[in-house]
Amino acid sequence: MSLFVNPYVLFAGLACSALGVLIALPRKGLNPQAVGGLIAAVGFGAALLALGLRAGEHRPEVWFYIFALIGLGSALRVITHPRPVYAALYFILTILSSAGLYLLLSAEFMAFALIIIYAGAILITYLFVIMLATEAPSGDQIDALSEYDRYSREPVASTAAAFSLLAALVGMLAQGVHQTAPQQPTDAAAALAMMPKKWPIAGDAIRLREDLPLDAVTQRVTPDGKVVMRFPSGWSGNASHPLPRAVGAGETAVFEGPSDVKAEDIELVGFALVGEHPLGLEIAGVILLMAMLGAVVLARKQIQIDESQKVAAAVGAGGRR
Amino acid sequence: MSISSLAALAAAAPLEGGLRQVTLYHYLFVSAAMFCLGVVGFLTRRNLIIMFLCTELMFQAAGLALIAFGRYHLNFTGDVFVIFVLTIAAAEAALALALVVLLFRRKETLDASAWAELRG
Secondary structure, eight states: OOOSSOHHHHHHHHHHHHHHHHHHSOOSSOOOHHHHHHHHHHHHHHHHHHHHTTOGGGSOOHHHHHHHHHHHHHHHHHHHOSSHHHHHHHHHHHHHHHHHHHHHTTOHHHHHHHIIIIIIIIHHHHHHHHHHTOOOOOTTOTTOOOHHHHSOSSHHHHHHHHHHHHHHHHHHHHHOOGGGOOOOOOOHHHHHHTOGGGOTTHHHHTTOTTTSOGGGSEEEEOTTSEEEEEOOTTOOBOSSSBOOTTOOTTOEEEEEOOTTOOOOHHHHHHHIIIIIOHHHHHHHHHHHHHHHHHHHHHHHOOOOOOHHHHHHHHHHHHHHO | OOSOOHHHHOTTOOBTTBSOHHHHHHHHHHHHHHHHHHHHHHHHOOBHHHHHHHHHHHHHHHHHHHHHHHHHTTSSHHHHHHHHHHHHHHHHHHHHHHHHHHHHHHHSOOBGGGGGGGGO
């Protein structure tokens, strides 16, 4: 079993990016975030290029590198930016570039669902809570950050731990994941056979539509793309469109289906979701309901604050204005 | 056969085997790197909200790996599990943010170490 990439290049790149992340993390004293980000980008880029070195023409297209750069860069900004609002905005950028990667993988439905649900709903909730739960600025320092946002906790140890994990994961990649060869592809033709509404032009294919209302014809689709039609009795075609010679009225004929009918991404996702995982779908609904109830119960809880604290807070707020 | 197969649907797959193994490795690498950045953020940041944001970053990375593996195996279970991940992320965001608001009202700070007595 030959190694997929040179592991020294790979692990050197990872060590370089670990150093960059460490430099970019907020801490006391000098904090050159741009330098750290640059070093991390060089490290990740070296590792990615090392992965693609022997790929030949199977190398991913250039958009992959662009989206990966934006995604990882903004992920780095999420974990290093001292201001929570900016971190949330950079996280939206990460989501957008993830959606770009989904599009490159031709998962169109999931890409747009990701943008709508994550960037449109979840992150807006985060932004609300960030703005709701921010300490009021004290004194004349309007722009002052709170202490827990400025300094990170145990940067060296946690970077070492996380990048050890990354090295273990990527080392497995470097050896090749041979056990995960493609097995059972989804049968798109069988899925199509379950979608008879996709075939309204079957009549056009055999040039019958103008004479024969299609709902007078019973038709179904077989998994190998043939259209089976049963004609009503008392109809035997006309001069311009006779029935095929072998078929009489009230009998069944098999036609080659039109070639331009194909299952779209969203239809196949829908069949996989409802057809193969219906129990998961129900449980997901129950989980969402429980989360809603739980959030309502938690938010209704009253916190008892001392009267003196309330007065102090009110006086403080009034004093600032 | 007249129906276009799934391989034609996958534009990222130039050959009949769907996503090539090499291309799969690129996506898995990006996913693993994003996950580890999330881990670093979760461990180092002290702001409760940013910590939850970093868990969302890890969800993102897992979703990318799921989609890439789904395209590699030419089935749609990966997509379905990303839908479930989105569901869990939404539920987690609702509950966790309600908890964060509750904790903030109690101690007027978002510092995770303000709750160090929970250590026991």
